[in-house]
Amino acid sequence: MSDTPLAELTARVLRHRDERDWAQFHTPKELAISLAVEASELLALMQWQTGEALTRAVTNKRDKIVDELADVLHSTLLLAADLKIDLAEALKQKLAKDALKYPVEKSKGRAVKYDEL
Ligand SMILES: [Mg+2]
Incomplete structure (x- = not known):
């Protein structure tokens, strides 16, 4: 597991956003929507699967799951930073x-x- 502190990850997502001038689009509501959308994209990868099929889906779609989970964290870090939440x-x-x-x-x-x- 990486030992990258949350503060460093937050600085990286803020820099990513600032380089693209996207803060103008990031109201708390839009970021909360993004967080829910990314969580839904994660859910969609496992939807309708149960038992062994779910286990296979999690294995076979691992790269996509990693991406969506990272997207969830990305939105979470931005929202927390904007709302000054530690x-x-x-x-x-x-x-x-x-x-x-x-x-x-x-x-x-x-x-x-x-x-x-
Ligand atoms: Mg996504």
Whole structure:
């Protein structure tokens, strides 16, 4: 796994955008739409597949999955930068909240929402 910090990745996506003068198109709404679109493109690669067919799809489409996941991160980094959100700190805080919502003793091995634990 790469140890590239989020701050360096953010600087790279901002430079990529600035070189193309695309910030003018990037309202928070447009970036949120882009994030959802890229997540949907990721989903489409696995849609309708189950079991072994899904496993094969994930293997056979790995390069496309990598690209779409990178697109999701790209949009996420831009949106977080524009909204001045420290993603690393946000994730730490969300994990702490989720740990309270999903105590290990109640949620381990169970795929149910917190209000059904
Ligand atoms: Mg894409």
